[in-house]
Ligand SMILES: Nc1ncnc2c1ncn2[C@@H]1O[C@H](COP(=O)(O)OP(=O)(O)OP(=O)(O)O)[C@@H](O)[C@H]1O
């Protein structure tokens with residue numbers, strides 16, 4: 001096979017992808033909807049430049065290692081002909097190509113990981129989620145001396161996140177060397193499974209996430225109880241790696257019963273891994289879902305709305321660590337807000353959690369009239385927020401669940417054991433806890 005046949009990724013690029021890949025700007029940004037072809041565009045530009053400039057090295061960064069491995073690296077390897085890869089070092093996450101060029105992949109969750117080596121080029125996937133610090137450090141790292149005529153480049157691909165920092169750097173439509181290539185999900189329609197766009201549109205219709213997630217636009221989230229939530233994200237790590245895992249349960253009737261699964265990492269940051277929300281969900285189905293989640297990772301606590309004491313007792317009899325949740329709404333909302341608002345966020349939500357994501361976009365503060373003016377009250381509108389209620393119970397319960405820790409036995413063997421609950425929180429073992437909602441009934 002001729003070399004040229006192996007080097008060129010075999011994809012027919014969309015018009016926007018082509019323009020981005022060929023961009024002469026030093027800092028091009030592909031800002032687009034989810035599934036709009038951002039990662040493919042970033043990867044094709046990477047491969048094209050490494051073959052155009054033999055012997056040059058590129059850093060590929062992303063917000064977390066899991067995201068890099070599952071999305072960015074998978075896409076890159078899918079586009080590279082296997083014969084192009086001279087060596088793939090899985091420990092150092094380094095790929096050497098057959099022309100002496102190569103890639104190194106790094107999570108940018110710690111911007112300091114960028115200090116040290118210099119690169120010819122850098123690509124940052126989902127840059128809005130990496131934070132401005134990482135981007136600013138990266139700007140100073142494309143300084144490795146290159147061949148004659150070579151111009152360094154740093155390109156980024158991302159779905160916007162509210163009014164994130166990329167808007168200041170690139171502007172809505174680019175400025176000078178900071179060029180912007182913008183795509184909606186429909187711009188990549190021909191490469192997506194039939195029906196996907198329509199189902200996502202139905203899901204996001206009428207919520208503020210429509211513009212951001214499906215149109216790739218910067219969005220100001222106003223009037224929302226959780227304006228700091230700016231859309232779903234991939235899991236930062238596997239559920240099994242979490243130190244605390246809790247479920248929240250909000251019982252429904254005509255309204256859906258909602259179950260939420262949250263895992264917290266050693267860093268204190270948490271991710272919502274899964275949800276189940278359906279009207280008329282029976283206790284048996286709730287038990288089945290909890291059992292399925294427990295099979296992945298033992299649940300440390302199942303925090304349920306205390307209005308159904310018999311259901312909680314039944315779950316406990318079935319072996320689940322079910323307790324009546326702390327339902328103080330004001331405190332719970334503040335806790336969820338604090339976690340969502342951190343940088344990086346202390347709480348992220350999986351894109352699989354469609355009902356929960358939809359509720360984030362509909363949950364607004366109520367307003368009341370004082371004289372001629374409407375003022376925002378300090379309570380949310382009385383609206384279906386079943387998943388959000390379940391999430392609030394789960395987040396409150398995280399402070400009560402005891403973490404799994406590695407403990408050394410006298411023999412020296414390391415085992416996983418329950419550590420202490422966080423200082424200042426109630427005892428964690430369900431049997432040791434007072435169950436106010438449970439005792440008090442409805
Ligand atoms: N030019 C192309 N030819 C064929 N398939 C493509 C092309 N561009 C994108 N795709 C496919 O479309 C889907 C979405 O592409 P990609 O992962 O690049 O989008 P994304 O915007 O990065 O998505 P996400 O928001 O999930 O990160 C993938 O299945 C990808 O393989």
Ligand SMILES: [Mg+2]
Nearest residue numbers: 038039040071
């Ligand atoms: Mg992507």
